[in-house]
Each structure stands twice: as structure tokens, then as C-alpha cells.
Amino acid sequence: MNISCNHFQQKGFVHLEKSLTSLNLSRIESALTEISQHALSTQTDSAPGLVVVTEAGNAEQLCRIEYLAGCSPYFAQELVPCLAQLIEQHLGHPVNLFKDKCNFKHPGGGAFTPHQDITAYRHFASNYQVTAAVLLDAAVEENGALEIATHWNLTPKDAPLVETPRGLLPLLPSYQGGPRNGDIDDSLCADMRWQRIDAAPGDIILFDSYIPHRSSENRSSSTRRILFFTFNLASEGDFYHSYYRSKWATPDNPIFHVSTPTLHSSRQTNASTVPNSVER
Template sequence: MPLTPEQIAAYHRDGFVTAHGVFAAEAAELQNEAARLTELKPLIDVNNIRCRWQDHAETGECRFDCFDPVIDISPVCERIARSPLLRDMAAQLYGEPAFLFKDKLIFKPPGAKGYDMHQDYISWESFPESFLTVIVAIDPSDASSGATEVFPGYHEQGCMSPRDGMYHTLKDDQVDVTQGVVLELQPGDVAFFSGFTPHRSAPNKSEHSRRLLYLSFNTARDGGDVRSAHYAFFHEWLQERYAEYGKTETYFR
């Protein structure tokens, strides 16, 4: 079995677990693929809702940060995302079959800001409560490069934000920030955490990008294969949010 009983128990206790060297043999290929994707200049546009943007922590410059989704433009990322090994590991944590729900590649170049404390679960009617996030490290990820920091045990509280269908950050007093665990990963390492696990990331203060393949799964009982339906809804939701700020020329490519 890919995960040990001890790892499975740790996930259910803490809301996260790491597994080292899972895709070590594919790490160089992932690095080359991530570099290739940054050359897809026609796709990297502020109106393309496939793209995410993040400010530089010091200058405030807005820079490209993420492709979401990514597997439809990257055969390498798709092979990892749909690998039987990863699916079986998620199924071990669930105790039932797992289905790919979401996929994105976060580049986090040097200087990029991190993300405030939040949970990945969003209370849309169609959003699976079994949502589970998987990180596949492409570059070394540590405190200096703005690694993901998780907070154990809080997943048992479920959704800690208003269930209004909007993205929310968490207040510092909702979580004991002294208990954070930085997910230090080497290329090819994998980390799993619950959609209810609070997490955040600091700015990338290193001299290299901190590229991570972020994947998400849900259970068979919680919708099964609903990735296509999710992205159809998600894109419509995004365009509505952009339009509220006067940005009406958005598209998906």
C-alpha cells in the first residue's frame, strides 16, 4: 500500500500528511514542463480566467502566478494528476474511491506574496465536503521560499467561514498561529491536507521559484467524477465576480 497505516492515522488526526519521494523519478520532467508552460505567452493574459496573479511582496508589481486548470495544456501534469498511484493514495485516506476534482500549477516566483490563512473548502452547493488537496512539489519548498503552512486539528471543526458561497480568509484569532507546521518538501515529495485544514504561505524570499502542482480530489459518494461540471460553474462564478469590478472582457482559453 502506498501509504502506511501510521500515515493514514496522522492524516485523520492532524488534517495533513506528507509522503517523500513519491514522484522523485518524475521531478526533472516536471521542472522542464513547468518551464515550458511559462513560455505559453498567448495564454498568459489578465483577461484569461485560467490565469491567477500575485503581487510582489515588496514592489507591489502584479505578476503571473498560476494556471488553473493546467492538465488540459500539460500532458506531464495530467499524467501525474491522473496517476493510479496518486488516486490510490487519496482513496486510502478516504476509505473509498477518489476522483480528480481540480488541478492547478502555482509558480510563485521570487518575491511573490503568499496567501492569507484560509480553508480550501468553499460553500457552493456543488462543492464536495470531501475535498482533499494534494501538493506535488516541483521545486524545493521550505520557509524561505514561502512553503505552505498548515494548522493541525482544525479540520475537525469543518467550515470555519460563513457558508455564503464566497471565498473567505480566516482571522488570526480563529487559529493558534504558534502551532503551524511548514510543509518542507523536496522535488517529487507529496503532501495531502483536508479541504477544512487552515493553511497559509509566506512570501517567497528565496532566489528561485517555488513551483507546486496543486491537485484536489473528492469521494465517489460525494459526487464522483464532477471535475468538468465544477470548472463550468467555477468559470461562470469567476466571470461574475470580475464583472462586479467592471472587468467584463474576461474569457477562458
């Protein structure tokens, strides 16, 4: 096993620089432009497509678009198989695409509070996912690069443990519902040690769905874009279409808004923010 595979197996994340990924960035950029230009104009209620989500505080400001592989043959037939192969090399198991998105963090765009992605994905019959974050713009401290928790003191004794290809991993206690839906309990975050991953266009960061992560708001004057392609274990099934059918049907369901700077139904109803152990 090479160094990057070892790093992923042990830590649950790895940063692969552009020289190792050989991505065709200009082709990716043109596919993204095509999606943005055409998908919205061809969309109808009976054949929904691109998912468009705006920022909580500003309905004019785009936060993310989703269903990229569903809208682009290039993403579906070329980029996704290439990312699946990269993940399979690191994980040692075949994977299927679970969901995908492009986060546009515009100047002043909101922070992502500390969370584990599994909190959002556990509503589907899948226990383990790996995301390939494909950098389209440089990500640094000023524009809200991804930060990963590398150490924390103690996982609470009653945190459920889930069997995964990387061994038993904990579901950390998080807030459920309310404006802080999905955020890891503050008392646990207080002693987390964070590693910021500064990255360049064309780099890929692989991280699994149990890695606590966060990012700060974009304090620069330009937009920071990252594509996120999330894969589940192929042995657990193929969820991409059922995931998006659920999302199209109930777009403001809080399960689709974990620790994001977007608006969802439980923000509006002011539900409880008492932290709970995550229920499965």
C-alpha cells in the same frame, strides 16, 4: 493501515517524502513546460483552456496556472491516476479530480492568508476534498513553505459541522467578500499553532479541505513552484469540467479567489469584511 495513512486519517494531512512517492519529476517538469509554451498560443474564446492568474499588485507577475490535466495528456492519464490512487490509499474512498493548478511563488510573491479550502469549494455540490501538493522546488521558511494549523483553542459553538470521511469537521468562521475574502476570522487565528512543512522536490503533501493553512511571501531570490491536484469523493460526482466552465465564465468571481494574493471583483468593490459563519 500504515503509519502515513493513520497520520492522514487522524490529522487530515501527511507529508510523504520523495522516496515514498516515486514521482517522475523530469517528466512532470517537461509536461509543465509544454503546457506553458503551447496552451496560451492555441487558446481561443470559444475553446478556453489554461487559466492564467496574475498577482494582485503586479499584473506582469504570474501567480498560478490552472486546468493542467485539461491541457496535458501526461497529467490526465498518468499523474492524476497515480495521485488518485495515493489519496484513495490514505482516505479509503475513491476520488475524482476536482481542480488543479501550479502556484508560482516568485521572489516577493504574495502570502496566502489563513484559510480552509472548503470555503472556496463549498459552492459546488461537494463536501469533502483532498489535495495532493507536489513539490517542484524545495519549500522552506524563506520562500513561503506551506504551514498547517495543528491546534487552536475552541471552535465556535455555532460553527457548522460537516459529515466527512474523517468524521464531523467544522467550517470555521471566515470573512466573506472584501479584500480578506475567505480568511479565517482573526480571533480564531490568534491562538492557532502552526506547523511549517519544509519539503523537497518530489515530496507530496496530502491535506484535506478542512485543514487551516497559510504560507508567507517568498523572501528568497528564486521561484518556489508547487502543483496542487485537488480531488473530491467520487460518490459526490465529477466536477472538473463544470468547475472550469464556471471559472472561464466568471474568472474574477471571489469564490475563485479565497485568501490568495490575486485580484478579484470583491477587492475592487470594497465589500464587507465582517467575519461571518460560512453559509452553506
